[in-house]
Amino acid sequence: SAMRDSRIKRTKTVCTYCGVGCSFEVWTKGRKILKIEPQHEAPVNQISTCVKGKFGWDFINSEERLTKPLIRKGDKFVEATWDEALDLIHEKLGGIKDTYGPDSIGYIASSKCSNEENFIFQKFARAVMGTNNIDNCSRYCQSPATSGLMRTVGIGGDAGTVKDIANAGLVIVIGANPAESHPVLATRIKRAHKLRGQKLMVIDLRKHELGERADLFIRPKPGTDLVWLSAVTKYILDQGWHDEKFILARVNGFEQYVASLEKFTLDYAVEKTGMTREQLIQIATMIHEADGVCILWAMGVTQHSMGTDTSTAIANLLLVTGNFGRPNAGAYPLRGHNNVQGACDFGTMPAWMPGYESVEDEKVRAKYEKAWGVTLSPKPGLNNHQMIEGVTNGKLKALYLFGEEMSLVDSNSNHVESVFEKLDFFVVQDIFFSRTARYADVVLPAAPSLEKEGTFTNTERRIQRFYQALKPLGDSKPDWQIIQLVANRFGANWKYEHPSDIMAEAATLANIFAGVSYERLVDWNSLVWPVEADGTDTPLLYTERFAFPDGRARLYPLEEHEPMFKPNEEYDLHLNNGRLLEHFHEGNMTYRSQGITHKVPREWLEVSPELARERGIESGALVRLTSPYGHVKVRVQVTDTVRGKELYLTMNSRDAESAINRLTSSYHDKVTHTPNYKEMSVKMEILEKN
Ligand code: SF4
Numbered sequence: 001s002a003m004r005d006s007r008i009k010r011t012k013t014v015c016t017y018c019g020v021g022c023s024f025e026v027w028t029k030g031r032k033i034l035k036i037e038p039q040h041e042a043p044v045n046q047i048s049t050c051v052k053g054k055f056g057w058d059f060i061n062s063e064e065r066l067t068k069p070l071i072r073k074g075d076k077f078v079e080a081t082w083d084e085a086l087d088l089i090h091e092k093l094g095g096i097k098d099t100y101g102p103d104s105i106g107y108i109a110s111s112k113c114s115n116e117e118n119f120i121f122q123k124f125a126r127a128v129m130g131t132n133n134i135d136n137c138s139r140y141c142q143s144p145a146t147s148g149l150m151r152t153v154g155i156g157g158d159a160g161t162v163k164d165i166a167n168a169g170l171v172i173v174i175g176a177n178p179a180e181s182h183p184v185l186a187t188r189i190k191r192a193h194k195l196r197g198q199k200l201m202v203i204d205l206r207k208h209e210l211g212e213r214a215d216l217f218i219r220p221k222p223g224t225d226l227v228w229l230s231a232v233t234k235y236i237l238d239q240g241w242h243d244e245k246f247i248l249a250r251v252n253g254f255e256q257y258v259a260s261l262e263k264f265t266l267d268y269a270v271e272k273t274g275m276t277r278e279q280l281i282q283i284a285t286m287i288h289e290a291d292g293v294c295i296l297w298a299m300g301v302t303q304h305s306m307g308t309d310t311s312t313a314i315a316n317l318l319l320v321t322g323n324f325g326r327p328n329a330g331a332y333p334l335r336g337h338n339n340v341q342g343a344c345d346f347g348t349m350p351a352w353m354p355g356y357e358s359v360e361d362e363k364v365r366a367k368y369e370k371a372w373g374v375t376l377s378p379k380p381g382l383n384n385h386q387m388i389e390g391v392t393n394g395k396l397k398a399l400y401l402f403g404e405e406m407s408l409v410d411s412n413s414n415h416v417e418s419v420f421e422k423l424d425f426f427v428v429q430d431i432f433f434s435r436t437a438r439y440a441d442v443v444l445p446a447a448p449s450l451e452k453e454g455t456f457t458n459t460e461r462r463i464q465r466f467y468q469a470l471k472p473l474g475d476s477k478p479d480w481q482i483i484q485l486v487a488n489r490f491g492a493n494w495k496y497e498h499p500s501d502i503m504a505e506a507a508t509l510a511n512i513f514a515g516v517s518y519e520r521l522v523d524w525n526s527l528v529w530p531v532e533a534d535g536t537d538t539p540l541l542y543t544e545r546f547a548f549p550d551g552r553a554r555l556y557p558l559e560e561h562e563p564m565f566k567p568n569e570e571y572d573l574h575l576n577n578g579r580l581l582e583h584f585h586e587g588n589m590t591y592r593s594q595g596i597t598h599k600v601p602r603e604w605l606e607v608s609p610e611l612a613r614e615r616g617i618e619s620g621a622l623v624r625l626t627s628p629y630g631h632v633k634v635r636v637q638v639t640d641t642v643r644g645k646e647l648y649l650t651m652n653s654r655d656a657e658s659a660i661n662r663l664t665s666s667y668h669d670k671v672t673h674t675p676n677y678k679e680m681s682v683k684m685e686i687l688e689k690n
Helices: 051-055 082-100 115-128 143-152 162-167 183-195 209-213 225-238 244-250 254-260 266-273 277-289 307-320 340-345 362-372 384-392 413-420 479-489 499-509 594-599 609-615
Strands: 009-014 023-029 032-037 070-073 076-079 105-108 170-174 199-203 216-218 293-297 330-333 398-402 425-430 442-445 454-457 462-466 526-528 573-578 605-607 622-627 630-638 646-650 681-688
Touching: 009 462, 032 051, 051 183, 070 082, 082 105, 082 398, 082 425, 082 442, 082 479, 105 115, 105 384, 115 340, 115 362, 115 454, 115 479, 115 499, 143 307, 143 330, 162 183, 162 293, 170 183, 170 277, 183 199, 183 209, 199 209, 199 277, 216 277, 225 266, 225 277, 225 307, 266 277, 293 307, 307 330, 340 454, 362 499, 384 413, 398 479, 454 499, 609 630
Parallel strands: 105 398, 170 199, 170 293, 199 216, 293 330, 398 425, 425 442, 573 646, 605 630
Antiparallel strands: 009 023, 023 032, 070 076, 070 442, 454 462, 462 526, 573 681, 605 646, 622 630, 622 681
């Protein structure tokens, strides 16, 4: 009617924050965001959202948005036209490629950007620039989980969906804090626990919200998850509680695996982990008695020097107990970013083409070479950790990075920033002038999700479309358009008119996306990969086969290693870290959202009551933490969520000088090179007592 304001636009979007993948309508009037309205049709969240999805959108209209390309002139940046910026990139990157070869340039993709943007970025790196030196931030988080699952069941993704988690008999959460990191998923668990009597077990250093609610909550000693997982599995086998039928029919390597567990007796686990015998037996018993076990894990498992092996131990335990290939069971590594799953799926990884097909496989390359009319490098590229090393040893000369605050999120950030200074040429593409952008030679202004179309893939492997609510601000452009402009400067002659063209191409090339199309994803529709050509999707994996040629899963024997860092006389405290509900990572978006920043203005350090008493400090005290790699100044919160000499620093720092990664090291998981962010020892000096 005439009384209704027809200028209000309602647009379906997908949350730009975490991997749960909530979708909702955003109501806009001009550039003003009026509200976020969840809808029953939303496949993951229905009418739920969390504080970030609901209030975390002010950054869109921040005065700090980049609206023009910038070019470095000495110590300053000056505004430039798109032509000037693109010419410079062509000249410099082209020159470096000609002089030092294609492998002298590295490409860092974005888990905040769409599947289509990640797809054409890897195509640019591989087909246009001739290298597999491409990676994304899953190297900092979930690569160990992916590798652990690839070893055992063959697919690096969640076994089922949020519905399976909600319907499981027992949910085990290890090294993850869903109430803050994956809030809407946590509400599903809380509801099932309260209303349906679902059993909940939490194993974590920190007694977080789900830990408080759990039927069984245990704090092991830091870095000992592999030991208790192996001991519990051995105990289950010794009791004859394993699923013999399932193992016979569907799993290889049983004998060897059982032999490898010999050392992991309960006594050994008690000594190593600090858990009691009774606790270990209780874990095994709850698993044995449950109808359907889902194990959820995140950075508390993966960001260790044993991250891949511990993830493998989780998969082993689930295989032995027959908790794969049926509803309400399986492995659920919780994806961090809204599209970290998609960035990996669509091939921004150094050893994998889209859909996890190896770059070393001649047949795979031949398929792409034919489609793209190029010759592809058969050599796996550098991951982002190796790229930093590559700059140090002079092999890598340039980087092109988009939508990634690498200078704060990579570990040992003082070192990373010093490495950026050594680059001959650095392209940074972002929506803000990030900390990383300070080291750039060219900065390209990109558009966030509300200003473009595309698809994101959530932690369940679910692909969902988001639509354009607003025009790109100023001269900023969607990342896929920018990448296409850059590629065409190098003679690519791409003619993508819409992200759907890019998805159509990915669907013809990567088997797991065969039936994915924008038509099938219209509005609230979604598809969970693998998707067959006829559009049949796969919410539950492994019902008939595991993803290996013989269709059988593989039990994987493991060896235990000591953590890289243990407290010693000088660095006497263990430092853990993690997310806050309100903020997201380095806070480039959430600190620019008023409601959120008002509520939680900065990071803090959790100190146990015992330690606070010993050092004579109270909440509000100002302390300096020092590691061998750097130091930070932070305010203390005394709380029994942590115990003894274990500290916890929220990782979302507004002030780059208090960022957790000033303290972390360059040590990493051996298999994936994921930094061991969670293995850190520090000393604490008191600057103000309260
Ligand atoms: Fe967004 Fe995750 Fe919150 Fe959902 S739970 S609204 S996806 S941040």
